[in-house]
Amino acid sequence: MNKILHLLKITSEVLLVIGFIFFEELVWKKLALPVKNWLASLKVLEKVQENIMKLDVYPTLAVFLVPLAIAEFMGIKSGALIITGELFWGVVVYALKIPVAGLTFWVFSFSREKLLSIDWFNTLYELLMRFLDWVKSLKIYKSVKVKIRWAKIKVKKLSPKNGGLSTEMKKVYEAMAHVFKEDRDSNGAHK
Numbered sequence: 001m002n003k004i005l006h007l008l009k010i011t012s013e014v015l016l017v018i019g020f021i022f023f024e025e026l027v028w029k030k031l032a033l034p035v036k037n038w039l040a041s042l043k044v045l046e047k048v049q050e051n052i053m054k055l056d057v058y059p060t061l062a063v064f065l066v067p068l069a070i071a072e073f074m075g076i077k078s079g080a081l082i083i084t085g086e087l088f089w090g091v092v093v094y095a096l097k098i099p100v101a102g103l104t105f106w107v108f109s110f111s112r113e114k115l116l117s118i119d120w121f122n123t124l125y126e127l128l129m130r131f132l133d134w135v136k137s138l139k140i141y142k143s144v145k146v147k148i149r150w151a152k153i154k155v156k157k158l159s160p161k162n163g164g165l166s167t168e169m170k171k172v173y174e175a176m177a178h179v180f181k182e183d184r185d186s187n188g189a190h191k
Contacts, residue, residue: 013140035102036109049110060114061121064107071100 039045052063074097082090108115116122135141 013138031098032101032105035099036105039102039106040109045106052107053110053114057114057117060111061118064104064111064115067100067104067107071097071104074100 052060055063074093078090078094078097080090081087081093116125
């Protein structure tokens with residue numbers, strides 16, 4: 001029984017870490033954060049931001065929670081579509097979720113202090129932060145992050161700026177051509 005519980009614990013940690021790293025590395029850093037930054041850079045949204053900042057705390061909470069709820073629903077719907085075999089539509093729904101999540105992060109970025117003044121919201125936020133800290137403290141998380149960093153370094157070395165994969169392939173081709181040329185020359189010399 002202890003082995004089964006241990007296996008379940010390890011499996012749940014692995015799935016949790018994989019999900020978290022997927023969110024952190026791909027969804028947040030590559031998609032949602034750039035959308036949030038893009039929204040923040042739009043002049044047309046400066047007035048919207050000013051108006052949201054003028055709101056009392058609970059209307060601000062509503063402005064934050066509506067896109068958050070929509071983004072979460074879209075994430076659940078996306079997962080349901082993928083699980084039921086509708087991969088294309090699942091990916092489409094998830095892709096459409098990204099700007100909504102970016103909007104949520106954008107609203108939070110300038111209304112954080114006001115939102116955290118709500119006791120229950122602050123408590124939930126602190127619990128979420130502790131949970132994320134716990135995930136980041138897991139050995140498997142640290143191990144996977146090291147491997148991801150290593151893979152990024154390897155991929156970067158293969159980028160066109162650093163000579164790229166084509167340079168590596170060219171070296172292999174030249175080495176093979178040299179071997180075949182020597183082989184041809186030595187076979188021709190024996191004729």
